[in-house]
Amino acid sequence: MAQPMWSHPQPMGPFEWLPALDVPEPARQRRWTVLLRWLLLIPQFVVVVVLGICAFFVMVAGWFCALFTGALPGPIARFLAGYLGYETRVHAAAMLLVDHYPPFAMWPGAAYPVHVEVRPGPLNRLAVFFRLILLIPAAIVQSLVMSGWYALAVIIWIITLVLGRLPRPLFEATAAALRYSMRFTAYVFMLTSAYPKRLFGDEPEKEFGAQGTAPGTAPETAPGTAPGGEPGAVPEGAWPGAAPRTPQDAAHGAVPGTAAASSATRPLVMSTAGQVLVAVFLVVGLASTVISNAESDWNDDSAGPAETTVVTVS
Template identity: 30%
Template sequence: MTISAPETDPRRLRMSGLHMFLLIAGVLGAAGSHRLLGDIDLLGWGIGALAASVALILFGAVGLGRSIRSTPIAPDGYPTRLEGQLDPALSRGMWLVKWLLAFPHYIVLAILWAAFPIVVLASGLAILFTGRYPASLFEFVVGVLRWNWRVVFYATGVLATDQYPPFTLARTDFPATFDVAYPDRLSRWKVLVKSWLLALPHLIIVGILAGLLWVFSDGPGVGGLVGLLVFIAALILLFTGVYNSGLFNLVMGIHRWIYRVYSYTSLLRDDYPPFRLDQGPLEPAYR
């Protein structure tokens, strides 16, 4: 069984280096502007530096999203699609060092997650006035979640492949993939309450499944129940050389729930996440 995925133009696998540089500059500028904002004599300079940094972040995100845009998915079923293929030849002990091998990804993801709330907030303002999610920003937000999912699948939250994740926001042939169908229209009023009020029941459940840190941090966490299950699966793999398929299916179901909620709170869709565990490597509609 293989993961079905939309065809991707090879030219879209490489992100725009210029726009990544602008995004990094914006994040660093925003981080440094707080010193100016803390000095009343330099407050005007601080506000100007922060505004310029936000502009750089948004310009970088738009360019990155445009550089990876490809044929949109047309899902049959729920509009988010999280999948992952268990490697049948996993190393027994490589999971002990994957967290270290993935360190370069953590650095890039830290920058992307720092820009993430600014991009989502700007997109929310656009939805409020136009009813549409800016396409390039949509691609960027989905791309960050996609990149995060690959690293989680490899190094922290699933440990189901020994293939090293690619450094790109774009779709690839990596054995873990994430996509969200682009919405034609979005509710203007829901943008004001989706992320905190409407999503509250799911946030409570996800806080149990993935740890409370998930609710108060950037990026889906790997603690809570799912962290315990992955640790048990890793120990079984260490001593038997086999990743328990039942645990893998359950872990995939939990992450599928988490990423559906994350897509909803990131304003990507108006479709309310279902209260269920869709277990297994593939989305139900593609099995």
């Protein structure tokens, strides 16, 4: 039977799914939460460290499984995806992208505004075997962009504290840095075969459908997630005093696996100012790395060789 003339052609090969990050549009933030943000997140940082140690050993086990079977076992993929989401939500709060406190849960459901979507699938065994070598270029980029952001963190914090919100170009650049870091971690964890890319944003007219989803694919719900709460309920994990959910929010949350209508990062369309700031993060990260290495070498040279005292006994 012939296909209708308006039907979309189906892709000939497997679609390369890049892990997706959903962050809501930049909104006003309470200055007291901005002022105390990292202090309030100390318990979350502790949990991330503990879960990260567990994730390392789970990843090693998954590497051996993927090397022989060509895919991550379900329980391993689920744990690593849960940790990836947890870590990303904590970083989103720490980097002032949202004014919501991250919940102490690996699968918080649709109520929390920051979401990560991964689709673990078949893996190339050769790429799995050489994973450590393949990720070196992406690791350099990820290290530079994140170290550049944290080198400028005090300036970004002061701007947000004074204005009560993250300016749009800063939001775009920060979201781009966080998304790239998340995609890098997902590649390390073998949750995707797609190499980290698109640090400078997306081109929706070429690569995304109306909802920011790849043509011919349907959104999927990460294991353990659930639809959003009822209208009037405070979102799970919100800072004290957060605005209640509206009927529109509940309607959006009632569709499992779909990106929220207010998502500013699927697709992440960046302005020129946002792209310039990403480049600034990279340059500052490179400069801070060079300065740090130079200081380390200078300290080693200043210390000099250890003096040796020779005692002659006659």
